Amino acid sequence: MHILIIEDDEDFRLELAGLLRSSLYRVTALTRFDHIAGQISAVSPDLILLDLNLPGQSGFDVCAEIRRSSDVPVIFVTGRADASDEVTALLQGGDDYITKPFPPALLLAHITAVLKRTGRGEEEPVLEHRGAALDLARGCIRYRDASADLTKNELKILACLFRHKGRIVSRTELVEYLWDNAVFLDDNALSIHVTRIRGKLEGLGLSDFIRTKRGMGYMI
Structure with a gap:
């Protein structure tokens, strides 16, 4: 699922x-x-996360403009807790309204609920390759009748490789992808994680699933 953030506060963004x-x-x-x-x-x-107070225009106007051409779900995320603002947001076509500050888990729950309600989050996020299924929702990889649980870092490394299956992913590219996704590994730590992943894959009967292209990177 691809989420767009429209928020002018850089730190919060x-x-x-x-x-x-x-x-x-x-x-x-x-x-x-x-x-x-x-x-x-x-x-x-x-899905769009939309602030109300934007430079030069309000989130209400942005939402109304979106609705003229798209039914993409919109969640207003704002510090304005006035009930009249919430009513206006929904009347302009918003799907949900959440006020700052909020626990991270609450926002994630709202996103999941809106995606399901609008029919955009019904399919389980599963990536497949060579008979293996990487289940992002459950944090595991399945092959035939067996499965192996993955740590958060192992899951993200495999997700990157699955999303680029059929081509070499350089170690630098992989580290940068992980940093962009809030996993801060150096080159040595990456090697350790890949070794552990390979051990789990071999336990499922997936030998040589991740191939090392010497001097270039990894490929599945």
């Missing part, structure tokens, strides 16, 4: 992006707030 990426969402965050509708169309998100 980065915090939101980190939370969502650590929960295995794909994230785009706007840093320009002109021609917002065109930017939304260009990235085609599955």
Whole structure:
């Protein structure tokens, strides 16, 4: 699922992006707030987190503009707790409204509920390759009738390789992907994690599933 953040507070925007990426969402965050509708169309998100107080226009207007051409779910995320603002947000086409501050788990629950309600989160996030199924929701990999649980870091490493199956992913690219998703591994730690993953894969009967291309990186 791809989530778009429209929030002009940089610190809060980065915090939101980190939370969502650590929960295995794909994230785009706007840093320009002109021609917002065109930017939304260009990235085609599955859900939008929208602030009310934006430079030069209100979130109400942005939502109304979105609704003229798209039914993408919109959750207002704002510090404005007035009931009349919430009513206006919903009347303008918003799907949900949550006020700051909030526990991270509450926002994630709202996102999950909206995605399910709008029919965009019904399918389980499962990536497949060579008969193996990487279940992002349950944090495990399955092969035939067996499965192995993965740590958060192992899951994200495999998710990157699955999403780039058929091509070499350099170690640098993999480390940068992990950093973007709030996993801070150095080169040595990456090697250790890949070794552990290989051990779990071999236990399932998946020998040589991750191939090392010497001097280049990994490939599945």
